[in-house]
Amino acid sequence: MSAPPLLELAAVHKRFGGLHAVNDVSFGVPAGSIKALIGPNGAGKTTLFNLIAGNLPVSAGTIRFQGRDIQGSRPHRIARLGMARTFQNIKLFHGMTALECVMVGRHVQSRAGFFSGLLALPSTWREERAIRARSLELLDLLGIADCADIEATSLAFGQQRAVEMARALAAEPKLLLLDEPAAGLNIYETAEVARLIRRIRDLGITVLLVEHDMSLVMDISDEIVVLSFGRTIAEDRPEAIQQHPEVIRIYLGADDEPAETAGATGKAAAPC
Ligand SMILES: Nc1ncnc2c1ncn2[C@@H]1O[C@H](COP(=O)(O)OP(=O)(O)OP(=O)(O)O)[C@@H](O)[C@H]1O
Ligand SMILES: [Mg+2]
Numbered sequence: 035m036s037a038p039p040l041l042e043l044a045a046v047h048k049r050f051g052g053l054h055a056v057n058d059v060s061f062g063v064p065a066g067s068i069k070a071l072i073g074p075n076g077a078g079k080t081t082l083f084n085l086i087a088g089n090l091p092v093s094a095g096t097i098r099f100q101g102r103d104i105q106g107s108r109p110h111r112i113a114r115l116g117m118a119r120t121f122q123n124i125k126l127f128h129g130m131t132a133l134e135c136v137m138v139g140r141h142v143q144s145r146a147g148f149f150s151g152l153l154a155l156p157s158t159w160r161e162e163r164a165i166r167a168r169s170l171e172l173l174d175l176l177g178i179a180d181c182a183d184i185e186a187t188s189l190a191f192g193q194q195r196a197v198e199m200a201r202a203l204a205a206e207p208k209l210l211l212l213d214e215p216a217a218g219l220n221i222y223e224t225a226e227v228a229r230l231i232r233r234i235r236d237l238g239i240t241v242l243l244v245e246h247d248m249s250l251v252m253d254i255s256d257e258i259v260v261l262s263f264g265r266t267i268a269e270d271r272p273e274a275i276q277q278h279p280e281v282i283r284i285y286l287g288a289d290d291e292p293a294e295t296a297g298a299t300g301k302a303a304a305p306c
Contacts, residue, residue, distance in 0.1 A: 139204035192223030
């Protein structure tokens with residue numbers, strides 16, 4: 035008997051007033067896999083991420099993570115269970131270095147409380163040093179260790195996305211949700227993102243990815259779910275998705291280049 039999926043959605047619905055943004059979506063994400071969620075603009079991909087991460091309540095259906103029903107749990111509780119995410123629009127703090135941004139992500143798992151921080155207890159210092167060391171390791175893993183002391187928002191787009199991923203990884207997640215990690219990146223930066231996602235999977239972290247860049251998706255995904263107007267229209271391996279008539283009609287054949295990636299060049303990924 036195969037192991038239950040790490041993440042499992044069953045008949046999930048989300049309505050915004052009269053709009054059925056997510057309509058009866060069910061799928062599983064096997065542990066150790068890279069699964070992609072694709073679909074045209076407005077298909078409901080980010081909404082689904084918000085439901086999974088607890089940023090929005092579901093209208094109906096269930097979401098199970100590691101076999102546990104996480105419906106109604108607050109985002110920080112879900113994060114503590116081992117789920118981390120990056121956002122469609124890069125969210126880095128102004129005035130913080132790349133290293134500090136990653137250290138913030140690590141504090142999700144930190145045991146040092148607010149009062150011990152105020153009292154500057156030796157145990158807090160030790161933990162802070164460990165957090166710093168682990169954050170540097172993660173920047174190194176993502177190939178941007180040289181950027182550690184540079185203000186994160188001044189980095190090239192590709193490097194900012196790597197900082198976001200490092201920040202998410204700092205929470206030591208079992209499942210990483212990536213919302214359009216290649217948006218706005220040039221082809222070299224996109225190839226680097228593909229390499230990083232594989233490296234993350236090889237660390238044993240399961241990845242659920244939303245992405246418009248089809249070559250990236252087809253290249254790295256074990257399985258793909260296709261959404262259109264909130265509904266699942268296909269779920270299969272990349273080779274089968276590429277041949278799926280409905281997918282070709284509504285998505286792959288719709289445009290030569292999706293609107294969000296068209297014309298997006300991003301800044302060159304210059305070394306720090
Ligand atoms: N908070 C909200 N309130 C009302 N409507 C919303 C809200 N969030 C999303 N929507 C609507 O739900 C639908 C799905 O949006 P969503 O952002 O999930 O799409 P998406 O698949 O991520 O699109 P894109 O590829 O452009 O990022 C859209 O029609 C959107 O306008
Ligand atoms: Mg989106």
